[in-house]
Structures are given as structure tokens and as C-alpha cells.
Amino acid sequence: MNLDKLKISQVAKAANVNVETVKYYVKRGLLSKPERNRAGYRLFSKSVIDDILLIKKAQEIGFTLNEIKHLLALIKQDDYFPTDAMYTFAMDKIKDINDTISRLEQFRSLLELAASQASQPFPRSKRDCPVLNKIRKG
């Protein structure tokens, strides 16, 4: 009886999330409402698996579910008509990503300093700790 459609647990398993999470994404509007069979069971098309994987990927890099909803909405227009909205959205997000990368690189260099200090034999006063001083000044 599988006309190329998946029940919720099959989707969940394939995308490595909980059944509840799939329900939740539908409720939040990230995934569109699935068909139902006679018994009321949700029947998803296979593509939702990729959608969920995309959600997870985007989440990892700091997008909120609302942003991802926006992203998916743009992506899933029936035809791919690149719009100003798409361009603006992409540009905004690129800027955000660049800012985040800068902050991460900055912090990483502080941690690298900390790590290199950690291999020095002589303890020193906090006041002389270059890591601390740099962190404090940003």
C-alpha cells in the first residue's frame, strides 16, 4: 500500500528525528501539511526527508526555525523565479554569516593563545595573562 508515500515514523527514521519533531515542523509551517489516508494517517512524500535534513543543517549554523521557514518558502516556490526578496534575504544572511565568522575567528585566536599559554611552565599573575586582556578588550 505504499504509493511512494511515507508514514510519519518512516519519515522520522529516515531523517533521524523524532515523530514529534516531524509533527512540530508541520505545525510550525516548515513542512507543508501532508495528505491523509482513510484512517487519518499522515502520508508524506519522500522529499520531506531532504527538507528535514536541510532544516537540521540550517539550524546547526544558527538559523532559527522562522528563518528556515522563510528560506524553505523561497526555495519551494512552484517555479524558481528569483526575486528581489530572495536576493535581499540571501545578502542579509551572507552578511550575518560573515559577521559570525569574524567573531568566531577572533575568539578562536584567543583560545589558541590560551592553549599556548597553557603549555608554558611558569605560572603568572592574572594581570599578565594576554588571553584575559584580549578577551576583556574584545
Added chain:
Amino acid sequence: MNLDKLKISQVAKAANVNVETVKYYVKRGLLSKPERNRAGYRLFSKSVIDDILLIKKAQEIGFTLNEIKHLLALIKQDDYFPTDAMYTFAMDKIKDINDTISRLEQFRSLLELAASQASQPFPRSKRDCPVLNKIRKG
């Protein structure tokens, strides 16, 4: 009556956070418990301002309050004795940061592609959208 000590609202204002947030950070153990005057008012030393700014900075780049608590605890030992714990912590965090940067760069290139597509005059089918295909494959 200001013996170099700040009341909570002065701290909050200087660090650009709410009074409640300062209380909250103390409760969470990120900031140490301040002295009290006769009336029970909290009296903070000026250095908490920098501590709060550090918290905010670390938060921006994705550290949780618990991680920041850990970080601050290491930083604020009475003397700066770099320990294995410090080294391990720093190394772990550097690895996390590198992973995050990679993911961000990956996603950024997808967005760049999206943006460049958005400047093309001819609409095309979703199936031909390189952005979509790349996002989907990760």
C-alpha cells in the same frame, strides 16, 4: 558613599543589560555573589562590567551560559595557573569553532549562488536550480 562599588542598576546600565539579567547571572553563578550594604543592596566591583561584556561576547559566538561559566571559572582563578583542564577546554572549543566556521562557509557559498542566480533574467524550473541541488546534497 561610593567606595568604588556599584549598585546593581549602575552595573546594568554600564554593561547595557537589565537589572534582572545581572541578578540572573549571579544566580546562575556566572558572576560571583556581591557584597551587601546595611540595607541589603548588592555592591558590585567595577570588574563585573567587563565580566558581563565578556559574557555577551561569548554568547554572540554561540557559547551557552554554562560554557561561559566554565570559561569564567578558569579565567578567574586567583592566579593564572594554566592547567590541563584549561588546555583541553580551549582545544575543544577551538575544534567546535572550526567546525562551525566550516559549516558557515559552506552555507555562505550556497547563499552566494542563490544571490547570483537572483540576478539572472530568466526563470527556470526548480529542478535546474543549482542552489537547491547543492543545499539538498549538503
Added chain:
DNA sequence: GTAAACCCGGTACCATAATACCGGGTCAAG
């Protein structure tokens, strides 16, 4: 034909990171 495994919608709960609100105490200015 019945038991296990699945599905339903709904509600409740969890952690994180705050923010809001409360009645009541304190303090400094006029």
C-alpha cells in the same frame, strides 16, 4: 482474533535565557 506496533490529536512538560511583576523596604531631595 488478538496482541504488538503503529497512528491520532491534545496537553503537559523540559531546558535555556531571560523579562515582568509584586509588595514592601530604603534613601535622598525639597
Added chain:
DNA sequence: CTTGACCCGGTATTATGGTACCGGGTTTAC
């Protein structure tokens, strides 16, 4: 000596992103 700005601790509420549990219906396998 009162008014307003501040402070106290405590509780409640918010938003986000889920997870857990519920009674009851369905489907599958033996």
C-alpha cells in the same frame, strides 16, 4: 516628612525548540 527613584526577594511569564504522555483508533503479523 513625604515623594520618587531605587532596591529587595520571589514568583510568573515569555519565546524557542522540542520531548513526553494520554486515551483511543488502526493495521499487521501470527
